[in-house]
Amino acid sequence: MSVLQKLMETVVQFMPDKAPDPLIHKHGYLGTPVSRVDGQRKVKGEARFTAEFEIENLAYAVPVCSTIAKGRIISIDAYDAERSPGVIAIVTAENAPKMKRPPLMDVRHMDKGFAASDLAVLQDDKISWDGQPVAVVVAETLEQAEHAASLVRVEYDEKAARVSFEDLKAEATVPSAVMGEDPELEIGNAQKAFAAAAFKVDNLYRTPHYNHNAIEPHAAIAAWDEDGRLTVFDSTQFVNGCKHALAGMFGLDGDDVRVIAPFVGGGFGGKAALWNHTALCAAAAKVANRPVKMALSREDVFRLIGGRTPSEQRVALGADKEGKFAAIIHTGVTATTTHAKFPEQFSLTPRHLYASRTMSVGQKVVNLDTVANTWMRAPGESIGTFALESAIDELAYAMKIDPVELRRLNEPERDPTKGTEFSSRHLVEAYRRGAEKFGWSGRPAEPCSQRDGKWLIGQGVATAYYPVFRFPAAVRLRIAADGSALVQAAANEMGMGTATVQIQHAADRLGLPLEMVSFRYGDSDLPDSPIIAGGSSQTGSIAAAVQVAVEKAHRELVKLAGNGSPLAGANVEIEARDGGLFLSGEGNKGETYASILKRAGRDFIEVEETSGMPFEVMKYSMASYGAQFCKARVNRESGEVRISRWLGSFDCGRILNPKTAVSQLRGGIVMGIGMALAEETLLDTRRGRIMNPSLAEYHVPVHLDVPHIEIIYNDIPDEHTPLGAHGVGEIGITGAAAAIANAIFHATGKRIRDLPITLGKLL
Amino acid sequence: MPSPNQTPKAVPIPPAGSALILLKINGVDRSLSIDPRTSLLDVLREHLSLTGPKKGCNQGACGACTVLMDGQRVLSCLSLAVQLEGREITTIEGIANGELHPLQAAFIEHDGFQCGYCTPGQICSAIGMFQEFQNGLPSAVTGDMAAATIEFSDTEIKERMSGNLCRCGAYVGICEAIHSAFDREVAK
Numbered sequence: 001m002s003v004l005q006k007l008m009e010t011v012v013q014f015m016p017d018k019a020p021d022p023l024i025h026k027h028g029y030l031g032t033p034v035s036r037v038d039g040q041r042k043v044k045g046e047a048r049f050t051a052e053f054e055i056e057n058l059a060y061a062v063p064v065c066s067t068i069a070k071g072r073i074i075s076i077d078a079y080d081a082e083r084s085p086g087v088i089a090i091v092t093a094e095n096a097p098k099m100k101r102p103p104l105m106d107v108r109h110m111d112k113g114f115a116a117s118d119l120a121v122l123q124d125d126k127i128s129w130d131g132q133p134v135a136v137v138v139a140e141t142l143e144q145a146e147h148a149a150s151l152v153r154v155e156y157d158e159k160a161a162r163v164s165f166e167d168l169k170a171e172a173t174v175p176s177a178v179m180g181e182d183p184e185l186e187i188g189n190a191q192k193a194f195a196a197a198a199f200k201v202d203n204l205y206r207t208p209h210y211n212h213n214a215i216e217p218h219a220a221i222a223a224w225d226e227d228g229r230l231t232v233f234d235s236t237q238f239v240n241g242c243k244h245a246l247a248g249m250f251g252l253d254g255d256d257v258r259v260i261a262p263f264v265g266g267g268f269g270g271k272a273a274l275w276n277h278t279a280l281c282a283a284a285a286k287v288a289n290r291p292v293k294m295a296l297s298r299e300d301v302f303r304l305i306g307g308r309t310p311s312e313q314r315v316a317l318g319a320d321k322e323g324k325f326a327a328i329i330h331t332g333v334t335a336t337t338t339h340a341k342f343p344e345q346f347s348l349t350p351r352h353l354y355a356s357r358t359m360s361v362g363q364k365v366v367n368l369d370t371v372a373n374t375w376m377r378a379p380g381e382s383i384g385t386f387a388l389e390s391a392i393d394e395l396a397y398a399m400k401i402d403p404v405e406l407r408r409l410n411e412p413e414r415d416p417t418k419g420t421e422f423s424s425r426h427l428v429e430a431y432r433r434g435a436e437k438f439g440w441s442g443r444p445a446e447p448c449s450q451r452d453g454k455w456l457i458g459q460g461v462a463t464a465y466y467p468v469f470r471f472p473a474a475v476r477l478r479i480a481a482d483g484s485a486l487v488q489a490a491a492n493e494m495g496m497g498t499a500t501v502q503i504q505h506a507a508d509r510l511g512l513p514l515e516m517v518s519f520r521y522g523d524s525d526l527p528d529s530p531i532i533a534g535g536s537s538q539t540g541s542i543a544a545a546v547q548v549a550v551e552k553a554h555r556e557l558v559k560l561a562g563n564g565s566p567l568a569g570a571n572v573e574i575e576a577r578d579g580g581l582f583l584s585g586e587g588n589k590g591e592t593y594a595s596i597l598k599r600a601g602r603d604f605i606e607v608e609e610t611s612g613m614p615f616e617v618m619k620y621s622m623a624s625y626g627a628q629f630c631k632a633r634v635n636r637e638s639g640e641v642r643i644s645r646w647l648g649s650f651d652c653g654r655i656l657n658p659k660t661a662v663s664q665l666r667g668g669i670v671m672g673i674g675m676a677l678a679e680e681t682l683l684d685t686r687r688g689r690i691m692n693p694s695l696a697e698y699h700v701p702v703h704l705d706v707p708h709i710e711i712i713y714n715d716i717p718d719e720h721t722p723l724g725a726h727g728v729g730e731i732g733i734t735g736a737a738a739a740i741a742n743a744i745f746h747a748t749g750k751r752i753r754d755l756p757i758t759l760g761k762l763l
Numbered sequence: 764m765p766s767p768n769q770t771p772k773a774v775p776i777p778p779a780g781s782a783l784i785l786l787k788i789n790g791v792d793r794s795l796s797i798d799p800r801t802s803l804l805d806v807l808r809e810h811l812s813l814t815g816p817k818k819g820c821n822q823g824a825c826g827a828c829t830v831l832m833d834g835q836r837v838l839s840c841l842s843l844a845v846q847l848e849g850r851e852i853t854t855i856e857g858i859a860n861g862e863l864h865p866l867q868a869a870f871i872e873h874d875g876f877q878c879g880y881c882t883p884g885q886i887c888s889a890i891g892m893f894q895e896f897q898n899g900l901p902s903a904v905t906g907d908m909a910a911a912t913i914e915f916s917d918t919e920i921k922e923r924m925s926g927n928l929c930r931c932g933a934y935v936g937i938c939e940a941i942h943s944a945f946d947r948e949v950a951k
């Protein structure tokens with residue numbers, strides 16, 4: 001951590017808190033299960049996703065991908081491809097426009113956008129991973145482009161590639177930072193405390209390489225106009241980031257690039273950064289001199305878009321006789337590439353969860369010649385909680401203590417490593433409510449004690465944890481003379497219900513009925529700010545900006561209302577309700593927005609505001625928490641695992657929309673079930689080629705794999721966050737795999753520390 | 764995927780737009796001239812602007828492209844358009860009669876989706892699935908094949924819908940929506 005950062009963390013401790021948002025405790029649309037405002041369009045098939053925009057004179061582009069992991073291109077023979085019917089252009093390093101290398105993510109410069117890999121492909125003959133695009137074929141139709149792509153012959157000079165995580169993990173080194181934090185952290189002498197502890201466990205946990213596999217494959221449509229401006233439809237979680245990263249690559253002004261993405265078909269982190277197909281689509285459009293669409297095939301998605309790194313983590317826990325932790329040691333290795341530089345932050349998880357006398361956490365990273373790894377739902381915490389929460393369970397058995405009780409005993413009063421106050425942490429309450437609802441107390445303590453025919457039954461539990469992030473956001477608000485309001489933000493929708501919850505929010509804050517509020521988003525031409533659908537931050541980030549925008553609009557309206565208005569010189573508070581501004585507690589003394597604007601002869605007022613820096617996130621220890629309870633049935637003969645019951649009890653601040661929030665929490669848990677039991681991207685460790693690049697061979701959970709998932713939540717607002725809310729998008733996957741592994745141990749007595757827990761591991 | 768080992772010179776290349784086909788889509792006759800390699804899914808999405816059916820894998824593994832053909836659910840990505848002369852195709856755009864199909868309404872009510880990308884496929888699939896169920900077709904989880912009636916249970920629904928992936932994990936909502944739209948009809 002830089003000196004400046006440390007200084008900042010100290011300074012914010014003395015900063016006063018912002019006054020809690022008055023909406024936190026108000027009953028309105030927020031807190032009610034409003035159905036999605038875009039639901040009709042989605043169920044009718046009318047919501048247009050990236051590849052579905054109709055553009056005149058559109059050509060189709062298909063990438064040709066490297067079949068070696070390392071080396072260089074000797075030659076590309078495109079003779080047949082060029083002559084194949086319908087082919088317009090073949091783009092290779094020879095004729096591709098110049099592209100600069102894009103930046104990687106830096107939390108301090110989110111506004112500049114970022115790519116997942118800082119390579120600009122098709123700029124030279126170098127091959128850095130198996131699947132790297134080496135050419136792009138552009139043709140009149142998709143069929144013609146696909147066929148012609150199959151005719152391109154590439155000759156390589158192949159070098160030995162470093163691709164096996166297992167073989168190379170010993171070479172891992174300590175990165176300079178992990179998400180801006182020190183990569184290693186010691187409190188006291190953890191090794192000594194561990195050695196002397198009354199109870200201890202010390203094990204290695206492994207997680208494989210995973211892929212997001214959003215059902216919408218990545219796609220882009222790019223078009224250049226005569227003035228050299230670029231418009232891109234892109235399946236991105238970050239329209240402004242995509243815009244700035246592209247502008248940088250093509251040497252354009254940010255204003256000369258427009259990125260449009262109204263609906264994204266799932267992202268889970270896989271569409272947060274710019275990936276090279278988008279730049280290649282723009283490059284192809286330039287060479288072909290017409291609009292081009294590049295909709296990746298499922299196989300292309302595996303080859304061009306990276307997923308989650310594999311990891312190996314050691315967790316050693318020591319406890320004294322009373323069950324208090326004497327030592328937490330959580331270390332390990334992840335993989336990245338020289339062009340992604342992303343050490344997935346699993347080691348941040350143990351820093352905030354338990355009180356312990358000593359602690360030693362840290363992580364190393366090894367560079368492989370693979371596609372760039374990237375964020376995947378709860379990067380860090382999803383795999384970090386698997387290891388840590390499995391270990392806690394193991395320690396509970398070693399101590400013959402209930403695992404819920406062990407966690408309660410070690411609940412910290414302040415952030416265990418930063419020493420900061422928790423802004424709102426009610427994890428023990430989430431456990432209490434969850435345990436009661438799940439019937440935890442009825443569970444036999446001994447493993448292998450429940451059976452139903454050939455099925456062994458067990459119950460497991462684990463903590464879910466995901467930190468709170470917020471980014472400064474800019475929004476534009478228009479209030480029109482017909483009394484309606486329009487909120488505009490360069491926000492992103494990939495299923496979270498972005499528009500729905502922001503409309504609920506603006507309606508409450510403006511005192512308008514839902515139908516009078518609309519929300520425009522998914523377009524980088526809207527106010528520029530780093531609003532990213534990532535880090536479970538988007539809702540809070542936008543909400544903070546909407547709050548200041550509404551306050552500004554209200555001030556302007558009061559001014560506009562003038563001296564003749566009952567609002568003039570009011571010495572009681574003015575509140576927004578009934579479509580306008582009224583004196584608090586004084587019935588209809590006030591005026592509607594429509595009336596103010598009409599009297600002033602205005603069609604509308606419009607304000608633009610940006611929310612402040614997220615100092616609260618530095619001042620307090622802020623996170624979403626949860627307790628995941630599950631019941632597993634394991635077939636004694638086949639090793640088949642069935643999750644037959646799930647209860648997630650969450651503490652995520654105030655729940656803004658129970659309908660959409662529950663869906664997000666469930667969605668995370670479903671992905672956690674996949675992570676625990678089925679998913680794994682298989683790499684040929686000799687050549688570095690992904691062997692299962694399809695949905696037939698990469699197994700995501702299907703309907704029958706998922707039980708009814710019950711969700712309960714504390715719904716206790718956090719006074720220090722916008723709307724009192726914490727994020728709900730990522731926490732669902734955290735703790736899920738550990739809860740399953742713990743339930744499987746309880747059922748079978750077999751401890752599996754190596755995901756996914758496939759049948760063979762249980763036989 | 765191109766590979767250096769391919770011998771592409773021998774591959775015959777069909778000229779584009781060489782096949783004339785007549786399809787009935789959502790009740791409307793459409794005649795079009797297409798490259799015979801075109802799948803039904805690509806005909807719908809790229810030639811007829813019917814982008815309701817989605818492409819999730821293009822190889823029969825995700826169900827996002829599900830449409831109804833003569834009332835039965837099919838994966839349009841695995842159907843070659845030139846083979847479908849005279850068949851009646853219904854896409855998500857043609858499911859509703861005016862307002863919303865009860866299942867579409869139930870999807871909204873029960874939040875049977877998040878991103879919405881798998882949704883048209885889930886809805887078309889569920890409609891076809893329910894018809895199969897009503898016709899007495901058993902599934903892999905049907906215990907007694909000879910039984911006069913099969914229970915329209917969660918397990919039956921999930922088994923029969925397992926060809927439709929939802930990576931957002933909206934399965935609980937989808938299952939609830941299917942119950943709420945069809946349970947009454949089962950009783951009939």
Ligand code: FES
Pocket residue numbers: 817818819820821822823824825826827828829838839840841
């Ligand atoms: S697109 Fe047809 S099954 Fe996936």
Ligand code: FES
Pocket residue numbers: 215265266495875876877878879880881882928929930931932933
């Ligand atoms: S709603 Fe996103 S894949 Fe199903």
